[in-house]
Amino acid sequence: MNVFGTVKTSINTREAAERYGVEVNRHGKALCPFHNDRHPSLFVDDDHYHCFACGEHGDVIDFTSKLHGLSLYDAAKKLAYDFGITQDKPPDKAVQEKLNKKSEARRLRENEKLCFSALMEYYKLLQEWMILYAPKTPEETPHDRFIQACHHLSYVEYLVDLLVMGDSYERTEVIDMMMTDGKLKKLQTYLKKMKKEEKACERRKDFAR
Structure with a gap:
């Protein structure tokens, strides 16, 4: 160990x-x-x-x-x-049993970090879109990104709250949901795409100046 x-x-x-x-x-x-x-x-x-x-x-x-x-x-x-942990001494039976019980928990914890990071990044992005793309007048057609923020912001905030404040069962439910059908991977890919688009937009603005 x-x-x-x-x-x-x-x-x-x-x-x-x-x-x-x-x-x-x-x-x-x-x-x-x-x-x-x-x-x-x-x-x-x-x-x-x-x-x-x-x-x-x-x-x-x-x-x-x-x-x-x-x-x-x-x-x-x-x-x-x-905390007085001796690395050279092999764990006793009680510690080993504790380790075995937590092996799955550690795997979930690693997945939880990935899920939290992606969801938090998406949450901040949606918050920005709510402000940047909000219609200026009642007659203005809402931007697609504003609509996306309206539809998803509350739900993403709910998932983040569960990962932060939820009990182990609730956090596991969020992780399992994110890992099903590659949802986490799709979100990570989407966020990378958004970052590239943002950088490209900034370069165009700098060039225009």
Whole structure:
């Protein structure tokens, strides 16, 4: 078992946050250490964290990496050291059973990161379209992108909320839905296409100047 697997099996995100001085209340909320947070906007669960203000999101290793300015590998080593995990000692039966039970959870967590990243990017894009392409007058025919934003923004926001605040069952449901019939891959491809179109548009504007 490598240091990443050992750390993720043995230490949860809330334990690490509290160990490193972040006070988490009974609702899982805390002041975010990644920006000047005056009102608790950080949500800390056992297997992930998310800031509703600055958008920081990840697992226990991501949290430690960001908090201390370390690479992911160095963050994992720091966690192992700070929590007294000995890498040279093979896991006992209880730890191994815990690892086996969480193997599927880790796979889901990796998929969850991919789903969250794509959905959050799409959500921000739809928010921009709601503003940029809103009709200027009641008589103006709505732009296709404005219509798309109207149709999908609330649903995408709902999916993002489930990945952030939902329980394990709800998050798994979102992940399974996104993985079915290549939905995630299609969304990622669509977002890349939109980025290319945006860059091409910017180049045309610069050339026109």
